[in-house]
Amino acid sequence: MFKRIIIRSKEDIDLVNVDNPFAIISISDPDDRVSPEITSRAKRCLFLKFLDTDLTKFTAGENLLPRCFNEKLGKSVGEFITLVLNDEIRTLLIHCEVGISRSPSIAMAICDAFELSREIMDWRFNIHSKPLNQHVYNITHRCLTDGKT
Numbered sequence: 001m002f003k004r005i006i007i008r009s010k011e012d013i014d015l016v017n018v019d020n021p022f023a024i025i026s027i028s029d030p031d032d033r034v035s036p037e038i039t040s041r042a043k044r045c046l047f048l049k050f051l052d053t054d055l056t057k058f059t060a061g062e063n064l065l066p067r068c069f070n071e072k073l074g075k076s077v078g079e080f081i082t083l084v085l086n087d088e089i090r091t092l093l094i095h096c097e098v099g100i101s102r103s104p105s106i107a108m109a110i111c112d113a114f115e116l117s118r119e120i121m122d123w124r125f126n127i128h129s130k131p132l133n134q135h136v137y138n139i140t141h142r143c144l145t146d147g148k149t
Contacts, residue, residue, distance in 0.1 A: 002085075004092070005111070006018065006122045007095070008095045009099035013095040023045070026045060026046070032049070042093070050102075053135070070139070074139035092107075104132065109136075109144060112141055113144035114144070
């Protein structure tokens with residue numbers, strides 16, 4: 001199981017000192033084409049592209065809805081976490097543009113789904129007890145807990 005989940009912004013992720021092996025979830029906006037350098041050092045990488053839109057608070061127009069977090073992306077997080085845990089990777093880096101909404105929402109869902117203390121989260125902005133993007137949290141948590149006994 002994870003011993004450390006590191007949450008950073010896109011700007012700060014390459015500055016993180018991390019033990020090997022580690023995995024990374026790299027979150028960016030749909031039109032962003034740049035991947036942080038650190039992804040080349042990770043044992044496993046998951047690249048997610050979606051807008052930081054909390055659909056529990058806002059209604060996205062039809063043109064934005066396909067660019068928001070959805071079940072397919074949530075399932076890809078669940079499948080990725082399964083692979084990472086099977087590889088016995090204990091450190092997970094998660095980054096998004098600023099590091100205060102999408103990435104901590106996924107990290108909180110992982111901690112809660114696996115009944116891990118949120119104390120394992122290494123987060124510079126550890127100021128929120130609730131995810132800032134409840135929509136991302138809800139889908140991720142559901143996809144991680146579906147089928148668990």
